[in-house]
Every structure is written in structure tokens, then in C-alpha cells.
Amino acid sequence: MSKQNIFNEGGESSQQQPKGVFGLSKAAARRITELLDSEPSGSFFRVAVLGGGCSGFHYDFSIDKNRQDDDLVFDAHDVEVVVDEMSLELINRAELDYVQDLMGSYFAVINPNATASCGCGTSFSI
Secondary structure, three states: OEEEEOEOOOOOEOOOOOOOOEEEOHHHHHHHHHHHHOOOOOOEEEEEEEEOOOOOEEEEEEEEOOOOOOEEEEEEOOEEEEEEHHHHHHHOOEEEEEEEEOOEEEEEEEOOOOOEEOOOOOEEEO
8 A cells, every 4th residue: 555645735746756646625634534533443534436427437435444455545634535546547636525515515526537527526437
């Protein structure tokens, strides 16, 4: 498992030649911290991309306890987020945010690699 740094506030990677970059907003970090507070010790937040959804791929968010050899760990705002290498190829340079609006509360990925996404915001194509 490899540990990577995400964008710093200036928008530049804080580590030389990382395998990829994945960002995390302060709102997402706060919500993940809240979720992990009620989970067993050693639990972490995982972001993955799975096949399917109305646009070809969809984001999957979960609490996990088992790390895999191809997992990459990204740190921001004192929170770790784990992304597997294959998923990172599709969300490299993306940022996870936590949105609270009239439609509800949800995690949203701002993905510069997506060429299209569905209305629900959880499905995308490249």
C-alpha cells in the first residue's frame, strides 16, 4: 500500500511524482470524521469507481477495515481516504466534497476526467 499526498491549498502536489492525486474538501473531511467516530478502531473511508450506472461508471463510498495491496492512501485535513489504483485512474485529480443543500446531504466527486454525468451525480463516463 502506498501513501500519497493530495493537492495542497495552492493547488500543487505536495509530493514529487505521485501515482495520482485525489483531493478532499474540509466539509468532506468533517463528515468522514463524524462517520468514523461511530465505527470500530482501524476503520477508514474508501472511495471506489465501479462499472455500471446510467453513464457507465459510478462512485462507491464505504467504510472499510481491510486494505488491499493496490490501495493508495490520501491525507487531507487530518483524514485519510483510501482509493485503489484502478479507481484512481478514473478519478485522478478529482476532489471529494460533502454537499448539504435543499436536495439533501451527500458526497460528491468533482471529477475533471468525466466527460458526462447523470442527473443524480453518482454516475459518469470518461
